[in-house]
Amino acid sequence: MKTVMLVFGTRPEAIKMCPLVNELKTRNGIKTVVCVTGQHRQMLDQVLKAFNVIPDYDLSIMRAGQTLIDVTANILNTIGPVLDEVNPDVVLVHGDTSTTFATSLACFYKQISIGHVEAGLRTYNINSPYPEEFNRQAVSIISRYNFAPTQQAAANLIKEGRNKESIFVTGNTAIDALKTTVSETFDHPYLKWAENSRLIIITAHRRENLGEPMHHMFKAIRRIVNEHSDIKVIYPIHMNPIVRRIADEELANCDRIKIIEPLEVLDFHNFLSRCYLILTDSGGIQEEAPSLGKPVLVMRDTTERPEGVKAGTLKLVGVKEEEIYSNFKELIENERKYNTMAHAVNPYGDGKACKRIADILEKASGKLYI
Ligand code: UD1
Ligand code: UDP
Numbered sequence: 001m002k003t004v005m006l007v008f009g010t011r012p013e014a015i016k017m018c019p020l021v022n023e024l025k026t027r028n029g030i031k032t033v034v035c036v037t038g039q040h041r042q043m044l045d046q047v048l049k050a051f052n053v054i055p056d057y058d059l060s061i062m063r064a065g066q067t068l069i070d071v072t073a074n075i076l077n078t079i080g081p082v083l084d085e086v087n088p089d090v091v092l093v094h095g096d097t098s099t100t101f102a103t104s105l106a107c108f109y110k111q112i113s114i115g116h117v118e119a120g121l122r123t124y125n126i127n128s129p130y131p132e133e134f135n136r137q138a139v140s141i142i143s144r145y146n147f148a149p150t151q152q153a154a155a156n157l158i159k160e161g162r163n164k165e166s167i168f169v170t171g172n173t174a175i176d177a178l179k180t181t182v183s184e185t186f187d188h189p190y191l192k193w194a195e196n197s198r199l200i201i202i203t204a205h206r207r208e209n210l211g212e213p214m215h216h217m218f219k220a221i222r223r224i225v226n227e228h229s230d231i232k233v234i235y236p237i238h239m240n241p242i243v244r245r246i247a248d249e250e251l252a253n254c255d256r257i258k259i260i261e262p263l264e265v266l267d268f269h270n271f272l273s274r275c276y277l278i279l280t281d282s283g284g285i286q287e288e289a290p291s292l293g294k295p296v297l298v299m300r301d302t303t304e305r306p307e308g309v310k311a312g313t314l315k316l317v318g319v320k321e322e323e324i325y326s327n328f329k330e331l332i333e334n335e336r337k338y339n340t341m342a343h344a345v346n347p348y349g350d351g352k353a354c355k356r357i358a359d360i361l362e363k364a365s366g367k368l369y370i
Contacts, residue, residue: 001029001030001031002029002030002031002089002090002361002362002364003030003031003033003086003087003088003089003090004024004030004031004032004033004088004089004090004091004092004115004361005032005033005034005035005083005086005088005090005091005092006020006021006024006032006033006034006035006091006092006093007035007036007037007079007091007092007093007099007103008036008037008093008094008099008100009036009037009038009039009040009044009059009061009075009097009098009099010039010040010043010044010097010099011040011043011044011046011047011262012095012097012282012283012284013094013095013097013099013100014036014044014047014048014051014053015047015174015177015265015284016094016095016117016118016172016173016174016177016284017092017094017117017173018047018048018050018051018053018177019051019173019176019177019180019354020092020117020173020176020353020354020357020358021034021051021053022051022052022053022354023354023355023357023358024354024358024361026358027358027362029362030358030361030362033056033057033086033088034053034054034055034056034057035055035056035057035058035059035079035082035086036048036055036057036058036059037059037061037075037078037079037099037102037103038058038059038060038061038062039061039062039066039071039075039097039098039099040062040239041060041062042239042262043238043239043262046262046264046265047265050264050265050266056086057082057086059074059075059078059079059082061074061075061078064241065241068098068131071098071099071102072098072101072102075098075099075102075103075106076102076105076106079102079103079106080106080110083106083107083110083112084110088112089113090112090113090114090115090144090145090361091103091104091107091112091113091114091115092114092115092116092117092357093114093115093116093117093139093143094116094117094118095117095118095121095132095136095283096118096121096129096132096133096135096136096139097132097135098131098135100116100135100136100139101131101134101135101138101139104116104138104139104142104143105138105142107142108142113144113145114139114142114143114144114145115143115144115145115147115357115361116139116140116143116145116146116147117147117173117357118147118148118149118153118172118173119136119139119140119143119146119147119148119153119157119167120140120146120148120149120150120152120153120154120155120156120157120167121136121149121153121156121304121305122136122137122153122156122304123302123303123304125301125302127208128208128300128301128302129206129207129208129283129300129302129304130206130207130208131207132283133304140157140160140162143166144166145166145168145360145361145364146162146166146167146168147168147170147353147356147357147360148167148168148169148170149169149170149171149172149287149348149349149353150169150171150172150307150347150348150349151169152306152307153169154167154169168356168357168360170349170353170356170357170360171348171349171350171351171352171353171356172287172348172349172353173349173353173354173357174284174287174288174348175287175288175291175346175348175349175350175351175353176349176351176352176353176354177265177269178269178288178291178292178351179351181265181266181269181270182269182270182273182292183270186267186270186273186274188267188270188271190234190258190260190271191270191271191274193232193258194232194234196230197230197231197232197256198228198230198231198232198276198277198332199232199233199234199271199274199275199276200221200231200232200233200234200275200276200277200278200279201233201234201235201236201271201272201275201277201278201279201280202221202233202234202235202278202279202280203235203236203237203238203278203280203281203282203285204217204218204238204243204280204281204282204299205238205240205243205281205282206281206300209281209299209300209319210240210242210243210246211242211246213299213319214243214246215246215249215250216319216320216321216324217279217281217299217319217321217324218246218247218249218250218251219250219321220321220322220324220325220328221233221251221257221279221324221328222250222251222254222257223325224325224328224329224332225254225256225257226254227329228332229256231256231332232256232257232258233251233256233257233258234258234260234271234275235247235251235257235258235259235260236260236261236262236263236268236271237259237260237261237262238262239262247259269288272285272288272289272292272294273292273294275294276294277294277295277296277297277328277331277332277338278294278295278296278297279296279297279299279324279328280296280297280298280299281298281299281300281319283304283305286298286303286305286308286314287305287308287348289308289313289314290308290311290313290314290344290345290346290347290348291344291345291346291348292344293313293342293343293344293345294313294342295313295314295315295331295338295341295342296308296313296314296315297315297317297324297327297328297331298314298315298316298317299317299318299319299324300316300318300319301316301318301319302316303316307347307348308345308347308348310347311345311347312340312341312343312345313341313342313343313345315327315341
């Protein structure tokens with residue numbers, strides 16, 4: 001019996017790892033152990049509940065206003081005894097958060113194999129996204145299994161000299177999650193509120209955007225809403241207090257902008273599937289929206305998801321007010337431009353990534369383990 005331990009801590013990791021937890025639990029030859037760091041608290045718990053995943057271990061490290069050092073140090077200080085007790089054959093981490101980096105570092109120190117889910121995403125700009133580009137590159141140096149979501153991600157790893165036998169193109173588990181959530185019959189009072197308008201969904205949280213760039217984003221959005229009376233905005237706001245303060249300064253007191261608490265993932269995916277357009281700096285939403293045929297204006301200077309840009313559903317619009325404003329305006333006023341972006345494509349997989357990863361781990365020969 002192999003012991004596979006999954007460690008995650010933030011909302012997006014949970015959305016992409018919970019379907020894998022549930023797939024691994026169906027495999028006879030695998031003992032599945034879940035450890036959450038609790039880097040996020042409420043936003044993590046929302047997802048665990050949605051996927052019926054009950055963690056075996058919870059490090060509960062979140063502190064309001066935590067710094068990168070707090071998160072990293074608190075995980076390193078608490079995860080050691082859990083690794084000793086579970087003694088896993090492999091630890092699966094996801095993507096590029098501080099949970100991912102700190103857990104991988106702890107596993108490296110203890111000579112435990114790491115399986116990296118969503119491996120190989122790159123901007124090759126160490127400051128963007130910050131600190132995620134560093135985190136994911138660092139994990140790639142020490143991971144034994146690299147589960148790349150796309151050929152492009154696999155190519156990045158090969159270019160960096162990673163062992164070809166460690167790389168598996170699986171698709172992104174985000175699409176597995178999406179297949180279980182979107183429903184034609186979904187209804188919600190907020191969707192009723194937006195029924196006769198064009199619904200815009202916005203999200204924003206990136207660390208490098210906290211401050212002036214976020215003011216720029218929200219100012220641009222506010223201008224468009226003021227100029228177009230048929231637009232309504234729903235903004236499920238991140239729990240970061242800095243984001244909340246900036247949103248309050250720029251977007252409050254407008255009856256066509258609803259700032260609401262983070263949505264349950266099932267609700268959020270259905271909101272995405274019903275909206276007209278998305279403005280975001282999120283990573284995961286850049287994977288979900290293309291398969292729903294929804295155009296996304298990515299309010300960032302870089303993206304590690306070039307597949308969606310190539311496919312035409314994502315457009316990078318930077319973090320300056322005028323650039324965001326003019327791109328948003330164009331999509332609202334130019335139907336032809338909108339229609340060229342609004343088509344469903346799925347560069348991120350067929351919804352079977354979890355099955356592939358579980359198959360690989362089930363079949364892996366003992367010698368792949370340290
Ligand atoms: C983290 C990840 C980022 C990921 C994002 C997803 C790092 C360095 N950053 O960024 O890669 O894209 O999660 O959302 O790992 N908070 C709560 N409750 C919650 C969640 C957050 O109150 O459930 C507040 C806390 O005050 C916390 C702050 O938000 O201090 C920031 O959380 P943190 O995990 O440090 O950073 P994120 O910006 O969420
Ligand atoms: N999401 C959610 N509720 C919300 C907003 C987002 O469930 O109110 C989901 C979204 O579908 C995606 C993930 O959260 O799967 C993205 O998380 P976030 O933007 O916090 O992080 P990132 O993907 O940028 O790391």
